[in-house]
Amino acid sequence: MDCCWAAARYWRQASRRPDNWPPARGVPVFANRFSARMACGGGRFAPQRLAYFPEPAEAMLAGLKHLILVESVPPVSFFGYPGRRSYLAPEDCAFHVLAPIEGNGTEALAALVEECGVESYRPAAPEIPRPALPEGAGLTPDTIGQALASLLPEGSIVSDEMVSSGEAVLQHLASAASYDLLPITGGAIGQGLPLAMGAALACPGRKVIALEADGSGMYTLQSLWTMGAGAAGCGDGDPGESPLPHSGYRDAKDRRR
Ligand SMILES: Cc1ncc(C[n+]2csc(CCOP(=O)(O)OP(=O)(O)O)c2C)c(N)n1
8 A cells, every 4th residue: 555645545534624633734745756656646635755856855854843654664865975864854853653664554544543533534536627638839748747647548557767857747647547656666767668568568458658768768778679569468559658759660560560
């Protein structure tokens, strides 16, 4: 499960009933930037994912005195930078483990809700209208995000290795249909394309979309061949879609004739 998800659900319940649980108002809910999978879109509450780079991540956590960890560990930078602390939260921030990383965050949060005397219920996901396609605009991270939010099929899987373009694209997907986000899980680049290929093999009925930065993609270009050659029934032009200028391999098409 995604810990912040559950936290968000209960927090939203509390925030809808401000008279019942005033201390819960305004509590920020963060999601681990490096969680391997996160359910998103479909009108779900979207916890703030910590930024990829340490400077903006530190700015997001600045001033926090307490961080409650639910199936998570204290957030650290993805690289050890000389002269910088690895921990992203302020030095005087206290960590409280509500559920350890191998624990059951859902149960822990449910127990917390009960302890606080707040009625528990699962709010219905609101209907969010799909945004219109951008018209006559150039290809930018914003227009890619808008187009995806408009067209993403329900239940899609998105492999995200956009690096510095990521936030600009993903901010638009809050209004997309329900999808699973598979982000890069650390500083070592090159995972996005093979991850998309693996997801397509594992979930043949679902649309898999690889959002790939060009520099990162160069580390594992072989995946494009695997996709283009239609490996394991994932061919026919639908193993994964990439905004990289890739319109198919003529050689692979010729071989299929
Ligand atoms: C395996 C590995 N080798 C080298 C690096 C160093 N590195 C960090 S970012 C980067 C280039 C990323 O370019 P791109 O994917 O186009 O993303 P952008 O920064 O342009 O958004 C490199 C080579 C790394 N992070 N991981």
